Amino acid sequence: MKKSVKIIIGSVLLVLLIVVLKYFKDSNSADVEEFATEVPFYAPINYKVVATGKLNPEEEIELKPQISGIVDRIVVEEGDMVKKGDLIATIRVVPNEQALVSSNSRIKSNKLALDNAQVIYDRNKTLFEKGVISRQDFENTELSLNQAREAYAQSQNDYQIIKRGSVSGGSGANTSIVAQISGTILEIPVREGDQVIESNNFNAGTTIATIADMSKMIFEGKVDESEIGKLSEGKEIVVVLGAIDQEEFPAKLTFLAPKGVEENGAVQFTIKADVIISPSVKIRAGYSANAKIDIASRDSVMCIREALLQFNRITDQPFVEIRNASGRFIKKNVELGLSDGINVEILDGVEEKDQIKVWNKASEEGEKEEESNE
Numbered sequence: 001m002k003k004s005v006k007i008i009i010g011s012v013l014l015v016l017l018i019v020v021l022k023y024f025k026d027s028n029s030a031d032v033e034e035f036a037t038e039v040p041f042y043a044p045i046n047y048k049v050v051a052t053g054k055l056n057p058e059e060e061i062e063l064k065p066q067i068s069g070i071v072d073r074i075v076v077e078e079g080d081m082v083k084k085g086d087l088i089a090t091i092r093v094v095p096n097e098q099a100l101v102s103s104n105s106r107i108k109s110n111k112l113a114l115d116n117a118q119v120i121y122d123r124n125k126t127l128f129e130k131g132v133i134s135r136q137d138f139e140n141t142e143l144s145l146n147q148a149r150e151a152y153a154q155s156q157n158d159y160q161i162i163k164r165g166s167v168s169g170g171s172g173a174n175t176s177i178v179a180q181i182s183g184t185i186l187e188i189p190v191r192e193g194d195q196v197i198e199s200n201n202f203n204a205g206t207t208i209a210t211i212a213d214m215s216k217m218i219f220e221g222k223v224d225e226s227e228i229g230k231l232s233e234g235k236e237i238v239v240v241l242g243a244i245d246q247e248e249f250p251a252k253l254t255f256l257a258p259k260g261v262e263e264n265g266a267v268q269f270t271i272k273a274d275v276i277i278s279p280s281v282k283i284r285a286g287y288s289a290n291a292k293i294d295i296a297s298r299d300s301v302m303c304i305r306e307a308l309l310q311f312n313r314i315t316d317q318p319f320v321e322i323r324n325a326s327g328r329f330i331k332k333n334v335e336l337g338l339s340d341g342i343n344v345e346i347l348d349g350v351e352e353k354d355q356i357k358v359w360n361k362a363s364e365e366g367e368k369e370e371e372s373n374e
Helices: 002-029 097-129 135-164 364-373
Strands: 035-038 041-057 060-063 069-074 087-092 176-178 183-187 209-212 217-224 236-241 247-256 261-263 266-275 287-305 318-323 329-333 335-339 343-348 356-361
Touching (some): 041 266, 041 335, 217 287, 287 335
Antiparallel strands (some): 041 217, 060 209, 069 087, 236 247, 318 356, 335 343
């Protein structure tokens, strides 16, 4: 019995030994995976911030009426050049019938009061000349007459304003909409016959026209919160207009927003810059534009492609895999410098002749596929 147990145990151990030996043999005989490698190189690195935005006039105003009514006439068109004080449009007043009747009634009442004050004045003047009444009584009568005349004239003016929009003979009629600055007519959102509302403390009013000085343009865009701290007012930048064959224009930063706005989960800050545009270039308001802002640059520094970098999932420490003398790849932590989005500067961790592993394996099947595609 004991002998058979020893035979069984010996057989099991022998089988296990054969399995282990076969495993090591297969492992040693397996093909070594080949990976493509790259070596560091020297190149300039320029770190830039790109802000997207639009090109808008620095000075742009909206013309609004001071009275409600109907657009009677528009004397300009969009794109016209105007000077300050030029007539843009006229408004025809449509008086409120109730207000008109009420104003007319006040005129008649004030006329009756004026006639009565005149009669009293004439009578008291005669009495004063005869010494029947005192000078003070006569002067009070004269004051009442003057007040009645003023009230009558005011009621007549009110009637003209309600009916025509201005006092008859007035040189600055509210019915005339004139340009407040010299510039270009960008937009006329109303047409002749449209009804408009006056601008007051409770209503913004209807816009008759928009005028802008196209000789002074500004770029207005947004940058990420990670970039705003690297910018400063007065910095020279370049604005690129896609609508004009990617032409570049010099500009200078004039405004950095003190408060950011969250958009799609990211905090964005508004920036503004004065753009220098040649008079020979035809610019239109609202052009899409990109601002290129140089933050830092390095000349001839050792760098690698960013695609070679890997990051520790726990510490976020960047590292690369370098081939050693035995052909195996080992991990080495690296210290990074500037990056332009394609290449990154290496400050420490990599030598000039190190062979850095490329993530994608250079397999024979991939090579065959490339050859067949060619």
